[in-house]
Amino acid sequence: MVWALEADRLSAAYGARPILHPLSLRLAAGERLAVIGPNGAGKSTLFARLCGQVPVAGGDLRYFDAPLLPLAPRQAGAHRRRA
Numbered sequence: 001m002v003w004a005l006e007a008d009r010l011s012a013a014y015g016a017r018p019i020l021h022p023l024s025l026r027l028a029a030g031e032r033l034a035v036i037g038p039n040g041a042g043k044s045t046l047f048a049r050l051c052g053q054v055p056v057a058g059g060d061l062r063y064f065d066a067p068l069l070p071l072a073p074r075q076a077g078a079h080r081r082r083a
Contacts, residue, residue, distance in 0.1 A: 004029040010059035012049045
């Protein structure tokens with residue numbers, strides 16, 4: 001099966017400090033995901049990592065089986081929703 005979004009051992013860090021420990025997930029097209037947890041658990045970091053706004057520490061991220069490469073800051077900013 002080709003997943004809409006697939007993360008395999010995804011992690012993130014600021015320098016040597018890990019901020020997102022390895023996690024894996026798979027979402028089918030149209031599937032929804034709720035992320036809950038206490039403050040500081042990494043919810044916002046997870047979404048920022050999925051959008052390419054947080055430095056890569058490891059793992060693989062694919063969108064419809066195509067690898068998602070980290071976006072340059074200018075590219076990532078272009079995809080943010082303006083409030």
